[in-house]
Amino acid sequence: MIYITGDIHREQDIHKINPREFEAGNYLTPDDYVIICGDFGCIWDGGSGDRFWLNWLESLPWNTLFIDGNHENFDVLSTYPIVDYKGGKARQIRSNIFHLMRGEVYDIDGHTFFTFGGAYSHDIMYRTEHVNWWKDELPTKAEVNNALCNLEKHHWKVDYVLSHDVYTCHPLAKKYEVSLSPYGPDYVDIHSFLDTINRKLEYKVWFCGHYHGDYIHYDQKKPCITLFNHVVLLEELDTYLPLLEHIK
């Protein structure tokens, strides 16, 4: 089984996957997955805080997979080893915790996923680079090229997309005023890159996080589900649709 949710921000919102609250978690096994659509937050201080939360997550019976959001410590994240994982490259954090990297395609439990983390922070004026803000929250040209190359190999067809931010024509993309200027010439506007993906890629459902709410938006009949409070079971997705706010 595959469960998917949005941002957990370490201790702030991790309760939603604590089996005391996440009832299904009491019955999951090492064959099951919980996927977080960015703002994992458990790789943040590179020390005892991270160890505490990673130890706890590792003690749970399922596999925890996450894409990166804009609130990760990218300096620490980059120190974890890259391994081959389910047809793509992933960073192995613990025995059952993996970072699904930007531009990779994975085959998880018979479903194919294209993953592309990262997002604009809309509060960088209050943040300090390499302390609580990293330019690497946006993709580089190399990561974009890796994505295009991998999608070419998969003939631009997957089952699901996992991202943190959204594509340009999604209504949430306009929620905050953002600019590429603080990032520099190596970085790419994530909204417009995801827009390219949305227009060209054949997929069934797009999942994202970042906007701290539970929404569904249809772009030319293709659903984009934004998750925050809900932890949805992929195999029974239809039962969750009435719980999501429809945005146009």
Ligand SMILES: [Fe+2]
């Ligand atoms: Fe967040």
